[in-house]
Amino acid sequence: MCRHLAYVGPEEPLGRLLTEPEHSLLRQSWAPRRQRYGTVNADGFGVGWYAPQDPVPARYRRAGPIWADPSFADLARVVRSGAVLAAVRDATVAGADGEAAAAPFASGRWLFSHNGAVAGWPDSAAPLVSALPPVELLSLEARTDSAFVWALVLHRLRAGDEPAEALGASVRRLAEAAPASRLNLLLTDGATIAATAWGDSLWYRTEPGRGTVVASEPYDDDPLWQEVPDRTVLTASRAGVLLAPLEDPASSPTLDSVRAGAPPSPKEPCT
Numbered sequence: 503m504c505r506h507l508a509y510v511g512p513e514e515p516l517g518r519l520l521t522e523p524e525h526s527l528l529r530q531s532w533a534p535r536r537q538r539y540g541t542v543n544a545d546g547f548g549v550g551w552y553a554p555q556d557p558v559p560a561r562y563r564r565a566g567p568i569w570a571d572p573s574f575a576d577l578a579r580v581v582r583s584g585a586v587l588a589a590v591r592d593a594t595v596a597g598a599d600g601e602a603a604a605a606p607f608a609s610g611r612w613l614f615s616h617n618g619a620v621a622g623w624p625d626s627a628a629p630l631v632s633a634l635p636p637v638e639l640l641s642l643e644a645r646t647d648s649a650f651v652w653a654l655v656l657h658r659l660r661a662g663d664e665p666a667e668a669l670g671a672s673v674r675r676l677a678e679a680a681p682a683s684r685l686n687l688l689l690t691d692g693a694t695i696a697a698t699a700w701g702d703s704l705w706y707r708t709e710p711g712r713g714t715v716v717a718s719e720p721y722d723d724d725p726l727w728q729e730v731p732d733r734t735v736l737t738a739s740r741a742g743v744l745l746a747p748l749e750d751p752a753s754s755p756t757l758d759s760v761r762a763g764a765p766p767s768p769k770e771p772c773t
Contacts, residue, residue, distance in 0.1 A: 505530040505543055506589035506605065506615040506688050507721070508695045510740055511713010516549060517578035520588050523721035531568045531590040536703045536719040539619070539684065543567075543590035546604035549574075550613040551583035552692040557611045559585075559692065565600035584713075585692040587613040599644035607643055607652040611691045614655060617718055618684030618702055620647035626680035630654065633675070651676065655689065665689050665696035670735045670748055673698050678751040688716065695738040697730075698748065704730040706743055714738045 507527055509519050521528045525535060531543045548563035564571055568590055589605035605615035620627055627650055631639065634657055642649045651672065658668035673685045677700065684701030697704060697716050707727045708714040716738055720727040730736055730745065737744045 504540075504589055504591050504605070504615070504617040505534055505537065505718040506587070506617050506686075507715065507717040508587045508613075508615075508688050508690050508697070509713060509715045510585045510690065510693065510695055510738070511715075512711070513582045513584045514586075514713075515579065516551065516581050516583065516586060516588075517575075519586060519715070519721075520549065521575065521578050524723075525719070526721045527588055527590055527717075528568055530719065530721075534719060538702055540592040543592045545593040546591040546601065547571075547574075547589065548591075548604040548606050549578075549586065549588035550606040550608060551581065551587075552585040553583065557692060559587075559606075559608060559611070559613055561606060561608055561613075563601050563604040563606075565604065585690060587615060587688060587690050589615040589617070589688075593646075599646060599649075603644040603646045603649065605648065607649065609656050612656070612659065613690050614652045615688045616648035616651045617686040617688070618700070620651065620676060620685075621680040621682035623647040623680075624650075626683075627676075629679050630675060633657065651685070651687065655687065665691070665694065666735045666737045666746070669696050669698050673700050673735075673748060674751055681752055686718065693739065695736070697736045697738075699730040699732050699734045699736070700748065701732070704734075704736070706730060706736065706738060708738065708743050713740060714743060 544567035546565045547568040550559045550561045552559045587606045606613040654672040655668050669687050686702045687698045689696045695716050706716045733748045
């Protein structure tokens with residue numbers, strides 16, 4: 503559910519990344535090629551971008567489908583940026599949050615998006631509520647699983663975690679509380695990109711002089727695109743891409759089984 507993309511590199515018009523490629527994010531809103539869950543991403547969209555000499559990004563978000571907004575087409579034609587995060591949304595459940603539920607979510611220099619769903623939302627998230635101060639819960643932009651995931655990640659960033667650390671730790675906690683969740687997360691500060699592959703597709707393309715793109719799926723057939731293995735955290739910059747495995751709580755031994763000398767439980771397949 504949802505498709506998203508982040509880019510860091512030389513300045514480009516937004517349209518060259520989001521609307522012009524043959525299988526761009528615009529086309530993925532009605533005809534994604536690799537989306538495993540859902541079919542149409544028409545419940546909202548958004549783009550965030552960074553201007554030179556300004557660390558705080560601008561955002562443009564709407565509650566309707568990206569193809570129905572002529573103002574965005576005009577904006578994408580003329581606005582240029584060296585760092586972008588954009589998403590088209592397929593809502594997990596029906597809600598009244600509208601534009602506020604559309605990624606990217608933002609705080610300070612950060613932009614964030616979630617592709618997937620927290621299984622059993624909202625009941626499954628109840629054990630994690632205590633991890634957040636009341637003021638952060640009351641500050642949620644929307645009453646959605648993605649907004650809650652963003653609150654967990656942002657809390658760790660504010661506590662001093664590096665981006666990949668904040669994403670990885672949040673994914674593990676969510677996967678433990680709601681094991682069937684799909685948690686592909688995307689985060690940028692305008693200089694680097696961090697992302698997780700957890701239950702859905704994630705790809706990247708990097709080349710000196712062309713920058714780095716991390717996306718739910720390739721927007722063209724360039725052979726430089728590489729698929730990220732499931733259960734992986736990615737860190738990308740203009741210099742390149744690093745991948746590291748993410749431990750699945752379902753494959754870790756419990757304290758009781760370790761004490762008893764029992765083998766760890768087998769890893770559950772992604773559903």
